[in-house]
Amino acid sequence: GNSVTQMEGPVTLSEEAFLTINCTYTATGYPSLFWYVQYPGEGLQLLLKATKADDKGSNKGFEATYRKETTSFHLEKGSVQVSDSAVYFCALSSYSSASKIIFGSGTRLSIRP
């Protein structure tokens, strides 16, 4: 079945450091891929998405490229800020998953000033 695997946290970085959160997926066909962010005490917000191979999703300085050959969708940011501290979820949807989105287990990111 379809699944998403993302790197376990917590991840702790200093402000202005480079961020990578790894995400790989298993799915039939051509899934859509997402990154969601959950700030403390809030619901999930869509951060970025990509719907086909080689697409790059980007938002708020974050980027992720849909790599079909490696079945990956790693999240990157060149210079993190304290305000980026949150939990990040990689997710996918595909025709075989009906209309539901399948989420990874989440990676908690903490940024030190």
Next chain:
Amino acid sequence: DSGVTQTPKHLITATGQRVTLRCSPRSGDLSVYWYQQSLDQGLQFLIQYYNGEERAKGNILERFSAQQFPDLHSELNLSSLELGDSALYFCASSVDGETGKNYGYTFGSGTRLTVV
């Protein structure tokens, strides 16, 4: 404000009791999804409704049920509550299933259920 409204924000109840969680989707959205977020199991899909009809079912216990009303709001009913049902329950919405699948959902801020 995402446009998806969930009430109540917090709920504390005893084992064996029954509770109802409510969700109003974003204006214009016909699909409603319920997810359970617990510390050890991440986000688990429970059930989806589209325009009043059940569309997809996930890992939803028999003690749990849901419905979507003609005004498109949805309720998740949890009965015979156990300590392990303590979790955050999220509602999300999309225009329809295909749109949500391609463009993602809009989530509410959740209901935190504590069973004591």
